[in-house]
Amino acid sequence: MIILYAIAIWAAGWWLNVKLAKGAQSDHPIVKILIPAIFGITVILVWELLVRGFDVNPVILPAPSSIGARLLVEGPRLWADFHQTIIKGAMTGYVIGGIAAFGVAVLADRSDFLTRGILPVGGFMAALPIVGTAPIFVKWLGSDWESKAAVVAVMVFFPILVNTVAGLKDTSAMQRDLMRTYGAGYWPTLFKLRLPAAMPFIFNGLKIATTLALIGAIVAEFFGSPTVGMGFRISTSFGQLALDMVWAEIVVAALAGSAFYGAMTLIEKRMTFWHPSQR
Amino acid sequence: MKSILPVLTVISAILLFWVVCVPPMNMHLVADQAQRDDLVVTPDTPAARQEFSGAGLALRNAHLIPLTYTFVRPRLPSPHQVAGEMYRTIIGQKITSKRSLVYHGWVTLAPTLLGFLIGTSLGILLAVGIVYSRVMDKSVMPWAIVSQTIPILALAPMIIVVLGSMGIQGLFPKSIIAAYLSFFPVVVGMVKGLRSPDAMQLDLLRTYNASKSQGFWALRLPASAPYLFASLKIGISASLVGTIVAELPTGAKAGFGARMLVGDQYGQPLVSWAALFAAALTAAALVGLFSVIERITLKRMGMAAT
Numbered sequence: 205m206i207i208l209y210a211i212a213i214w215a216a217g218w219w220l221n222v223k224l225a226k227g228a229q230s231d232h233p234i235v236k237i238l239i240p241a242i243f244g245i246t247v248i249l250v251w252e253l254l255v256r257g258f259d260v261n262p263v264i265l266p267a268p269s270s271i272g273a274r275l276l277v278e279g280p281r282l283w284a285d286f287h288q289t290i291i292k293g294a295m296t297g298y299v300i301g302g303i304a305a306f307g308v309a310v311l312a313d314r315s316d317f318l319t320r321g322i323l324p325v326g327g328f329m330a331a332l333p334i335v336g337t338a339p340i341f342v343k344w345l346g347s348d349w350e351s352k353a354a355v356v357a358v359m360v361f362f363p364i365l366v367n368t369v370a371g372l373k374d375t376s377a378m379q380r381d382l383m384r385t386y387g388a389g390y391w392p393t394l395f396k397l398r399l400p401a402a403m404p405f406i407f408n409g410l411k412i413a414t415t416l417a418l419i420g421a422i423v424a425e426f427f428g429s430p431t432v433g434m435g436f437r438i439s440t441s442f443g444q445l446a447l448d449m450v451w452a453e454i455v456v457a458a459l460a461g462s463a464f465y466g467a468m469t470l471i472e473k474r475m476t477f478w479h480p481s482q483r
Numbered sequence: 484m485k486s487i488l489p490v491l492t493v494i495s496a497i498l499l500f501w502v503v504c505v506p507p508m509n510m511h512l513v514a515d516q517a518q519r520d521d522l523v524v525t526p527d528t529p530a531a532r533q534e535f536s537g538a539g540l541a542l543r544n545a546h547l548i549p550l551t552y553t554f555v556r557p558r559l560p561s562p563h564q565v566a567g568e569m570y571r572t573i574i575g576q577k578i579t580s581k582r583s584l585v586y587h588g589w590v591t592l593a594p595t596l597l598g599f600l601i602g603t604s605l606g607i608l609l610a611v612g613i614v615y616s617r618v619m620d621k622s623v624m625p626w627a628i629v630s631q632t633i634p635i636l637a638l639a640p641m642i643i644v645v646l647g648s649m650g651i652q653g654l655f656p657k658s659i660i661a662a663y664l665s666f667f668p669v670v671v672g673m674v675k676g677l678r679s680p681d682a683m684q685l686d687l688l689r690t691y692n693a694s695k696s697q698g699f700w701a702l703r704l705p706a707s708a709p710y711l712f713a714s715l716k717i718g719i720s721a722s723l724v725g726t727i728v729a730e731l732p733t734g735a736k737a738g739f740g741a742r743m744l745v746g747d748q749y750g751q752p753l754v755s756w757a758a759l760f761a762a763a764l765t766a767a768a769l770v771g772l773f774s775v776i777e778r779i780t781l782k783r784m785g786m787a788a789t
Contacts, residue, residue, distance in 0.1 A: 242622070264649060319489075320490075325494060332763045333727050335636075339743060343558070423731075439641075450641060
């Protein structure tokens with residue numbers, strides 16, 4: 205019976221979306237948000253009904269309602285984990301890695317020879333499984349947040365480096381000639397022309413790095429952590445078969461990841477408002 | 484071709500940095516060992532040595548620096564130690580042996596490739612659906628983009644355990660993670676690619692009275708090839724990372740991830756480092772393979788980017 209409800213809800217949600225997407229208002233900003241929202245709510249409702257209908261063991265897949273309950277009840281603990289992993293581990297590493305990559309990129313940019321070497325090597329390093337260094341860093345720097353920050357810093361370093369170096373090269377000969385006719389030296393050219401021109405590239409690297417930072421911080425906690433942190437909670441809750449707690453941490457991680465990415469996109473919009481892709 | 488020299492320069496700079504880091508990183512351990520072997524060490528108690536940084540200790544005991552490069556259980560092994568270990572475990576062993584990195588590499592590579600194949604095929608299918616169905620575009624596409632910002636890789640070990648408790652073991656659970664990770668880059672890239680023909684090209688097909696399926700096979704699919712290859716290269720390295728992470732903390736017995744953890748837990752850092760570099764080489768080989776296929780295919784299609 206419940207399964208029939210689930211099918212009915214799925215059909216209703218889909219029908220509603222077809223109506224909205226084909227309707228006259230389909231390009232209205234509210235409708236653009238409404239359609240994916242309806243899709244998401246439909247999936248959650250069907251999930252809830254199926255879990256109840258088939259009596260799925262909560263050890264395998266908990267119902268959305270019990271995950272929601274966990275989120276409400278365990279608020280303080282989730283906040284502590286968030287603080288340990290995201291604020292201390294991921295953010296610190298992200299800032300360190302970002303500044304280091306930016307510094308190296310600006311230095312390397314002075315030599316065309318180095319730039320030609322760094323671009324392929326950095327691009328290659330960015331594709332490597334750097335998360336694998338997590339056990340090594342935990343051994344070197346201990347199990348607290350410092351080792352997580354180090355893993356994150358190394359992971360975000362290469363994408364940001366490659367994008368910044370590529371961005372700093374992205375000025376046309378005419379623009380550079382114009383600066384020269386103004387009598388601008390290296391630094392004014394860097395700050396007034398090349399850095400602004402590199403901004404879209406730098407933000408691209410920063411946005412790629414947001415997800416990497418969260419992954420690095422959480423995965424590194426699997427190899428040793430104090431008794432707080434999202435990775436720690438995920439692996440211990442698993443041991444206790446408290447899958448709803450694991451899912452609650454996943455929801456927090458997903459929200460944090462989207463918020464982090466969203467924040468970067470917002471800053472990008474404010475800083476590169478002149479770029480064609482933002483207009 | 485002209486970038487070979489700069490690339491080599493950057494690589495040797497990295498290697499040089501590594502070599503310079505070895506003595507300070509290992510000095511405390513080497514000094515303790517040297518004292519047990521009755522060599523002269525200043526200062527001569529471990530407690531006093533803790534007062535010094537690795538670099539300071541190395542300067543005071545310059546005669547011990549060569550030993551840091553050949554130490555058996557280093558904190559940071561030297562490049563030639565890692566290379567030696569890799570040589571021993573890749574070439575020196577029979578590939579069926581449990582000590583051979585080729586064996587462990589295959590254990591990791593097989594689920595990666597299977598998962599990549601599943602993820603890519605499903606991704607292309609969904610992308611076609613999104614391009615041709617307005618409802619799917621509006622309802623699924625935002626979620627596909629949002630899902631890229633979610634650190635799903637962190638859950639890889641857990642997915643393995645859940646599937647394991649349901650009785651699904653072996654190749655398949657790891658493939659699911661590899662498939663998931665290659666899925667979304669392919670969806671996003673293919674949607675972009677299938678939409679890349681401009682209005683004039685679409686109009687031309689309309690004047691030919693081409694059907695929807697003809698438009699797909701003759702225009703949209705070929706036009707999406709460059710985007711597809713870009714996504715494939717992201718997808719294959721994401722798949723490999725996913726499989727390795729999935730192997731790391733789950734007590735897997737074989738595979739690169741398992742080797743990294745075994746080396747870490749049983750005090751054999753060389754094993755971890757060799758596995759790490761072998762994984763890096765595998766990733767490089769896979770991405771390189773796709774670059775070659777990309778270059779050949781695009782050239783034959785007349786789309787090569789000079």
